[in-house]
Structures are given as structure tokens and as C-alpha cells.
Amino acid sequence: MGAIEIANGENEKPKLNKYALGCAIVASLINSIFGYDTGVLSGANLFIKEDLKLNDTQIQVLAGTLNLAALVGSAMSGRTSDMIGRRKTIVLASLIFMVGAILMGYSPNFIVLMVGRCIAGVGVGFSLMIAPVYSTEISSSTHRGALSSLPELCISIGILLGYISNVAFSKLPLKLGWRLMMGVAAIPSIALAFGILQMPESPRWLVMQGRLKDAEDVLFLVCDSEQEAISRFRDLKAAVGIPEDSKEEVVIPPKKTASGAGVWKELFVRPTPTVRRIMLAAWGIHFFQHLTGIEGVVLYSPRIFKKAGIESKQKLLLATVGVGITKTIFILIATFKLDKFGRRRLMLTSVSGVTTALLVLACTLTVVHFSTKPLLWALCVSIISTYTYVAFFSIGLSTVTWVYTSEIFPLRLRAQGASVGVAINRAVTATIAMTFISIYKALTIGGAFFMFAGFSALAGVFFYFFMPETKGMALEEIELLFTPGGSKAKQQKTEEVGV
Structure with a gap:
């Protein structure tokens, strides 16, 4: 019987459950608000700088504050979701986003704007952990890649909406335009908080x-x-x-299991060889993701295009919209192909393309830097290589990072292990966001992208050696991939089932 089921599974992939899809979509929408907050600042900072009379250092701090505050949210999110559940944690993140958006939209001065940005950042820390974890836990193994990549797709859609908002509100009076750009995110936050309450809780948390x-x-x-x-x-x-034969509707699990207590010791004090390998893979991916320079492109693309030769604010914002469109299209492609091609293949393809595009962009911007006259060909190549970079980043580094790290931790460690990954991710992101302008002023903008190309090459080496494939495996079996001799044990188990 087992052999027949395996044979059928190989010939015909089960259909995607529509109810699971709906749950994953609603849960993932929380990340679209984060994406909006990230994308909208790329254009809004041009107007904020003019209205509030800020310098480049203050703009860098404003850009990085969201991610620094996310460290606080990520530190709290894992234990919170283990205690109150995945669904209520999403509601909490929505409410935090709402408060932050209202304050940013009100902002009479830089201090209030920073406070609102910090509060929204706490929501970011919660949303980046909980959306992929919930989507992963609600999904079957055959469609887990697609459903758990939806949060990243929603981030991309949010970034695109932020870029469009820049263009739409840029024609309003200076004091009103950027405040509407920043504050309008409060509306979907309220709607989402109510919508999430209609979803079921994660069966794994239950x-x-x-x-x-x-x-x-x-x-x-x-x-x-x-x-x-x-x-x-x-x-x-x-x-x-x-026990497998337990027939009770409610059992009393160990206190540590129910509340997530003791996980930090298992992760940091007494990790097993398997857990150490999982931590290296999960947290290493988060570390390298933003060292490839995506934050510099998403937050500061208007400055990149200005260096390449575009002067008009409207044209700069329209060129930036192209970044958002490219990112969304290729994340959508990755969402549909992730379960077909697998995590490892897409990640290695992604980092190869990213490294190449960064080298082309760096060379072109270096030529522009030393040129005494505008170069139309360099402007075209800069735009094309930027879009190419975003496309390759989106098909792997963008989507696979969140899918992979939300599925490889064992159930008892998943939420808090993922939250540490979010903290690492946001720390690197904040570092890039808060230093990018200073880096390109010190190295030239071309030199900055040469640096990111070097980091991307190192990332490719890491992914090649420390990232085994998880496609099609049940969550409860993935741990074997990181256990010494586990791959052989998994193969033996599959052969025994087939027999």
C-alpha cells in the first residue's frame, strides 16, 4: 500500500487546498504593510529632508530605525507566539503597525517621526517572524514552498505600493504629501486586525x-x-x-512545550549537533541575504538613478516604480516555481545572477563617476543592471530565505529560532540602511556595489556547502537532513515504506 501511495505521489501532485491558501494569504498581508513602510520612505525621504531640513545622517538614521526597532520585536515575537498563539500574534503586529503609521502621518517634527518609525519597527519584528511560520505550519509539504513564500510576495507588493504612493502624493503640498505617504498604512492595519480573527489557529501550535x-x-x-x-x-x-494512541480531546503537554520555555537553553547553551547545523544554515542565510546590498537598492534607488544621470524628481520616482514592479513579478514567479525547482537550486541561481548584475552596475557607475559629461549608454546599463539585480534577488535570496528558515527548525524550536533569524536579518539590514550613504561617499557609489558583489560571492559559497534541499519533505522529517547520518536514515525510511 505504501509503495502504491508513493508511486501515485510521484505521478500526480496533490491540488492546492484553497482553504489553506486563503489562510496563508490573509496571514501574509501583514508583511505588505512592512513592505509599504520600506518602499514609501525611498521617495518620501526626498520630501522629508526638504520639509524638516534634515541632513544625510538624519536620513540614514530614519531609514535604519525601522530595522533597529525590529530587533526588539523579533526578540519578543518567538516567545509571544508560543504563549498566545500564531493568530493573536499577527493581530498584535497589525495593531502595532497602526499606531506607528498614525504617528508618522501626524509627525510635526523629526522626533515624533522617529518615534512612529520605531513603533512600526517593532511590528516589523513580529510580522517577519510570524507570517512565514504560520504559513509554513498551515501548509502541506507539497505546496509549503508556495504558501510560505507568500509573505515575501506581500512585502514586494507593499514596496511597489509605497513607490506608487510616492508618485501619487508627490504633487500635493510639501507638508501634506509625505505625511499622507507615511500615514495611509494605518487603514489596512485596522482592516487586517479584524480579518485575521476569522482565521484558524496553527494546528502545530494547538x-x-x-x-x-x-x-x-x-x-x-x-x-x-x-x-x-x-x-x-x-x-x-x-x-x-x-502518545500516538491518545484519544483525549485535550491533554496536558509538558509546560516547556506549551509555553516555549527552555528553548533558549536548547539553542544557545546545550545545542545538539543537529541543532547547531540548523542554526548555522538558518541564521547564516539571514546574515548573507542583506549583505548583497538589496537595502541600498530598495531604500536609495532614486539616488542610484540620480548618480547615473536622471535629474527630475518625477522621473526618479517613476524609475523607482520599475524596481518595485520587477521585484513583484519575479517573486511571483518564484512562488509558483519554488516547489518545482527546490530551494537550493533557486538560491544558487539567484546569488550567481545577483553577483554578476552587481559587478556590471559597479563598473558602470564607476565610469559615470569619472566621466565629465552625461553618458546615455551608462544610464541605460545602470537601470537595466539594477532591474536585473532585483529580478535575480527576488527569485531566490528574497523568497527562499524566509521559506527555508521557517521550515528547518524542529517544532519546539521553530518560533524562537525563526525570531533569532529575524533579529540577525534586521541587524544587518539596519547596518546597511544606516551606512549606505556614508559608504558610497567614502568608496564612490560604484565602489559600494563592488563591495556588495564580493559579499554576494561569499554568500554563494556558504549556500553551496551549508544548505541541503528540503523540497517535498514533511516538516517533521527535515531535521534528519541536519543529523549526522540523517540523510541515509531518511533514505532507508523511504525504502522501508516503499517495501
């Missing part, structure tokens, strides 16, 4: 709380067949340590 009947009910909603629901339910109980 099992951690011992709410077996509730978990089973959710699994029957998000699975395509009774057999799949039963199989996932059995694996979840085994992961938490609940």
Missing part, C-alpha cells in the same frame, strides 16, 4: 498546547484528504511527545 481536537479539526480543513490529515496529526503528536 498540538503544542494539548488541544488535540481543535488541531485535528483544523487539519481536516487545510488538508486535501482524510489520509493526509491523519498522517500530519500523527506526526505532530510524535513531534510534541504525545
Whole structure:
């Protein structure tokens, strides 16, 4: 019977469960608000600088504050989601975003603007962890890549909407335009907080709380067949340590399992060899993702295009919209292809393309820097290489990072392990955001992108050696990939099932 099921699984991929898709979409929308806050600042900072009479250092601090504050949110998010649940954590993130957006839209001065940006940053820390974790835990193994990449797609859509908002509100009076750009995000935050309450809780979190009947009910909603629901339910109980033959609707799990207590010790004090390998892979990917320079492109693309030769503010903003469109299109492509091509292949393709595009952009901007007259060809090559860079970043580094790190941690470590990854991610992002202008003034803008190209090459080496493929594997089996001799054990288990 097992052999027949495996044969059928190889010939026909199960259809995507529409209810699971709907849940993942709603959960992922929280990240579109973060994307909007990131994208809108790229154009808004031109007007904020003029209205509030800020210097470049203050603009860098404003850009990086969101990510520094996200460190606080990410530090709190893992334990919070283990205690109150994935769904309520998303609601909390929405409310935090709402307060931050209202303050930024009101901003009579730089201090209030910074406070609003900091509050929104805390929401970022929560949303970046919880959206992919919830989407991963609600998904089946055959479509987990697509559903858990939706948060990144929503970030990209949010960034694009931020760019469009820049163009739409740029014609308004100076004091009103940028405030509307920053404050309008409060509206979807309120709507999302209510919408999320209609979603079910993560079945994996419910099992951690011992709410077996509730978990089973959710699994029957998000699975395509009774057999799949039963199989996932059995694996979840085994992961938490609940006896397989338990028939109780509610059991009392170990206190540490229910609340997430003791996870920090398991991660940092007494990690097993398997957990160490998982941490290296998950946190290393987060570390390298933004060292490739994406924050410099997303936040400061108007400055890049200005250096290349575009002078008009409207043309700068329109060229930046192209960055958002490119990012969204290629993340959408990655969402549909992630479960077909796999995480590893897309990541290695992505980092190769990113490195090449960065080298071309760096060479072109260096020529422009030393030229005494405008160079039309250099302007065209700069725009094309920037869009190419964004396209390659989007198909792998952008999407795979969040999918991969939300699926490789064991259930008991997932939320808090992912939250550490978010903290690392935001720390690197804040560093790039707050130093990019200073770096390109010191090295020239071409030199800055040569530096990012070098980091991208190092990232490719890391991904090649420390990132095993997880495509199509059940969450409860992925741990074997990082266990010494685990790949052989996984293969033996598959052969025994086939027999």
C-alpha cells in the first residue's frame, strides 16, 4: 500500500487546498504593510529632508530605525507566539503597525517621526517572524514552498505600493504629501486586525498546547484528504511527545512545550549537533541575504538613478516604480516555481545572477563617476543592471530565505529560532540602511556595489556547502537532513515504506 501511495505521489501532485491558501494569504498581508513602510520612505525621504531640513545622517538614521526597532520585536515575537498563539500574534503586529503609521502621518517634527518609525519597527519584528511560520505550519509539504513564500510576495507588493504612493502624493503640498505617504498604512492595519480573527489557529501550535481536537479539526480543513490529515496529526503528536494512541480531546503537554520555555537553553547553551547545523544554515542565510546590498537598492534607488544621470524628481520616482514592479513579478514567479525547482537550486541561481548584475552596475557607475559629461549608454546599463539585480534577488535570496528558515527548525524550536533569524536579518539590514550613504561617499557609489558583489560571492559559497534541499519533505522529517547520518536514515525510511 505504501509503495502504491508513493508511486501515485510521484505521478500526480496533490491540488492546492484553497482553504489553506486563503489562510496563508490573509496571514501574509501583514508583511505588505512592512513592505509599504520600506518602499514609501525611498521617495518620501526626498520630501522629508526638504520639509524638516534634515541632513544625510538624519536620513540614514530614519531609514535604519525601522530595522533597529525590529530587533526588539523579533526578540519578543518567538516567545509571544508560543504563549498566545500564531493568530493573536499577527493581530498584535497589525495593531502595532497602526499606531506607528498614525504617528508618522501626524509627525510635526523629526522626533515624533522617529518615534512612529520605531513603533512600526517593532511590528516589523513580529510580522517577519510570524507570517512565514504560520504559513509554513498551515501548509502541506507539497505546496509549503508556495504558501510560505507568500509573505515575501506581500512585502514586494507593499514596496511597489509605497513607490506608487510616492508618485501619487508627490504633487500635493510639501507638508501634506509625505505625511499622507507615511500615514495611509494605518487603514489596512485596522482592516487586517479584524480579518485575521476569522482565521484558524496553527494546528502545530494547538498540538503544542494539548488541544488535540481543535488541531485535528483544523487539519481536516487545510488538508486535501482524510489520509493526509491523519498522517500530519500523527506526526505532530510524535513531534510534541504525545502518545500516538491518545484519544483525549485535550491533554496536558509538558509546560516547556506549551509555553516555549527552555528553548533558549536548547539553542544557545546545550545545542545538539543537529541543532547547531540548523542554526548555522538558518541564521547564516539571514546574515548573507542583506549583505548583497538589496537595502541600498530598495531604500536609495532614486539616488542610484540620480548618480547615473536622471535629474527630475518625477522621473526618479517613476524609475523607482520599475524596481518595485520587477521585484513583484519575479517573486511571483518564484512562488509558483519554488516547489518545482527546490530551494537550493533557486538560491544558487539567484546569488550567481545577483553577483554578476552587481559587478556590471559597479563598473558602470564607476565610469559615470569619472566621466565629465552625461553618458546615455551608462544610464541605460545602470537601470537595466539594477532591474536585473532585483529580478535575480527576488527569485531566490528574497523568497527562499524566509521559506527555508521557517521550515528547518524542529517544532519546539521553530518560533524562537525563526525570531533569532529575524533579529540577525534586521541587524544587518539596519547596518546597511544606516551606512549606505556614508559608504558610497567614502568608496564612490560604484565602489559600494563592488563591495556588495564580493559579499554576494561569499554568500554563494556558504549556500553551496551549508544548505541541503528540503523540497517535498514533511516538516517533521527535515531535521534528519541536519543529523549526522540523517540523510541515509531518511533514505532507508523511504525504502522501508516503499517495501
